[in-house]
Amino acid sequence: MSGQEKSWKELMFAAVSPKPSTDFLTGDWKTFTPVYDKEKCVGCLQCAMLCPEGAIIWNAAAGKVEFNFNYCKGCGICANECRVKVISMSMPDKEE
Amino acid sequence: MTTSTPISQDEWKFTAKDAALRPDLFFSGHRACAGCGPATVLRLIMKATRGPTIVTQATGCMEIVSSIYPYTSWGLPWLHTAFENVAANASGIEAAVKAMQKRGKIKQEHIDVIALAGDGGTYDIGFQALSGALERGHDFLFILYDNEGYMNTGIQRSGATPTGASTTTTPAGTVQPGKLEKKKPLTDIVLAHDIEYVATATPYYWKDLMIKVRKGLEIKGPAFLHIFAPCPRGWRTEPAKTMEYSKLSVDTCIFPLWEVVNGKRALSTPSKIFQLSPQKAKPITDYFEGQGRFRHLFKPENKQLLDQLQEATNKQWQKLLKQCETP
Numbered sequence: 051m052s053g054q055e056k057s058w059k060e061l062m063f064a065a066v067s068p069k070p071s072t073d074f075l076t077g078d079w080k081t082f083t084p085v086y087d088k089e090k091c092v093g094c095l096q097c098a099m100l101c102p103e104g105a106i107i108w109n110a111a112a113g114k115v116e117f118n119f120n121y122c123k124g125c126g127i128c129a130n131e132c133r134v135k136v137i138s139m140s141m142p143d144k145e146e
Numbered sequence: 147m148t149t150s151t152p153i154s155q156d157e158w159k160f161t162a163k164d165a166a167l168r169p170d171l172f173f174s175g176h177r178a179c180a181g182c183g184p185a186t187v188l189r190l191i192m193k194a195t196r197g198p199t200i201v202t203q204a205t206g207c208m209e210i211v212s213s214i215y216p217y218t219s220w221g222l223p224w225l226h227t228a229f230e231n232v233a234a235n236a237s238g239i240e241a242a243v244k245a246m247q248k249r250g251k252i253k254q255e256h257i258d259v260i261a262l263a264g265d266g267g268t269y270d271i272g273f274q275a276l277s278g279a280l281e282r283g284h285d286f287l288f289i290l291y292d293n294e295g296y297m298n299t300g301i302q303r304s305g306a307t308p309t310g311a312s313t314t315t316t317p318a319g320t321v322q323p324g325k326l327e328k329k330k331p332l333t334d335i336v337l338a339h340d341i342e343y344v345a346t347a348t349p350y351y352w353k354d355l356m357i358k359v360r361k362g363l364e365i366k367g368p369a370f371l372h373i374f375a376p377c378p379r380g381w382r383t384e385p386a387k388t389m390e391y392s393k394l395s396v397d398t399c400i401f402p403l404w405e406v407v408n409g410k411r412a413l414s415t416p417s418k419i420f421q422l423s424p425q426k427a428k429p430i431t432d433y434f435e436g437q438g439r440f441r442h443l444f445k446p447e448n449k450q451l452l453d454q455l456q457e458a459t460n461k462q463w464q465k466l467l468k469q470c471e472t473p
Contacts, residue, residue: 067213067215067216067217067218068216069216069217069218070173070175070217070219070221071174071175071177071212071214071218071219072173072174072175073175073217074175074177074217076174076175076176076177079180080180093163095163095165095166096162098162098166099165099166099190099352100186100349100350100352100389101186102178102181102182102185102186102189102388103176103185104170104173104174104189105174108163108167110163110167118174121174121175123179123181124180125180125181125182125378125385125386126181126384126385126386127181127186127386127388127389130386130387130389130390131389139386
């Protein structure tokens with residue numbers, strides 16, 4: 051250490067986390083997967099606003115919401131809060 | 147407050163689609179539990195920012211899950227600090243920004259400073275720093291996300307834990323039915339500092355929440371926002387019902403939504419309904435049901451306590467209505 055020690059002026063101001071957390075996929079945490087009827091979705095965006103993960107994306111061109119299963123933790127808030135009740139939580143088959 | 151200016155009357159207007167298209171400055175991939183209420187709160191807050199913003203955050207669940215090395219969930223300058231001094235830290239940032247603006251080192255007209263803390267970092271540990279910063283009148287927004295306990299360290303009681311709730315340090319049993327003390331009236335204490343903007347919000351009413359965040363940022367001088375954020379792990383509820391409890395807390399008048407602008411207190415729309423038609427308010431048992439921390443209250447021997455809690459809630463609500471009439 052001695053001789054090569056940096057002076058305090060050369061050090062970084064604070065500890066820095068170098069990577070965005072979007073590199074860390076949390077999608078494999080889930081037990082249940084949201085499944086929804088795209089035709090019946092009215093695009094009220096209640097699910098997208100209340101999702102804790104930001105895993106529901108508004109596709110303005112299609113006028114529908116889309117799920118990002120890379121981050122969805124399968125909590126089921128979207129299914130519970132959907133105003134037209136078109137989202138349901140399902141357990142995927144193990145064989146698939 | 148001599149430095150503050152009244153809030154402009156034209157409110158920030160936006161639709162759900164505008165809000166959904168705003169960039170997410172609190173990234174996905176954070177490691178909060180499934181169904182985390184505070185995570186939704188942070189996403190909504192970050193969507194409501196109006197430009198260059200610096201966030202400083204006290205230790206707590208949301209600090210831990212968003213900054214596990216080498217990952218960070220923050221798309222803006224973010225500074226972690228200890229439990230005690232988040233408000234002091236925000237004061238320092240605000241003062242530094244002001245000094246650098248004076249010397250021409252920063253060109254931006256305004257840089258918003260947000261201090262974030264949980265109920266432990268606000269009600270209990272960080273309280274003196276908050277009080278000091280409010281008294282000095284720094285231009286920052288203090289946001290408290292209240293999940294009613296020290297959830298990060300294993301669900302201990304805090305000053306925000308409501309009466310009757312079972313936590314690991316106030317376990318319900320034969321000796322006592324959960325926490326015996328009342329919840330600290332923090333917003334009233336903050337209001338007593340005579341600051342310009344104090345409001346309460348909850349994530350189910352996300353539009354209301356976002357408008358309140360924007361108002362708090364726009365005002366010059368300190369602003370305080372108390373956000374009620376259900377915690378499925380600590381409250382022992384189903385993750386899917388997080389937002390349902392957020393709604394029920396307002397519907398049962400346990401957590402009424404109001405704001406104080408320029409010293410005048412007014413109920414916000416979701417709570418105003420219960421002022422105009424009180425018969426629509428739900429009994430508190432609707433809110434307690436399904437929450438594991440209140441499960442013991444439904445035992446026959448605790449019936450009396452349940453009645454007392456309903457009475458206390460009604461009393462609080464009536465008091466609030468009076469405060470809204472006469473500021």
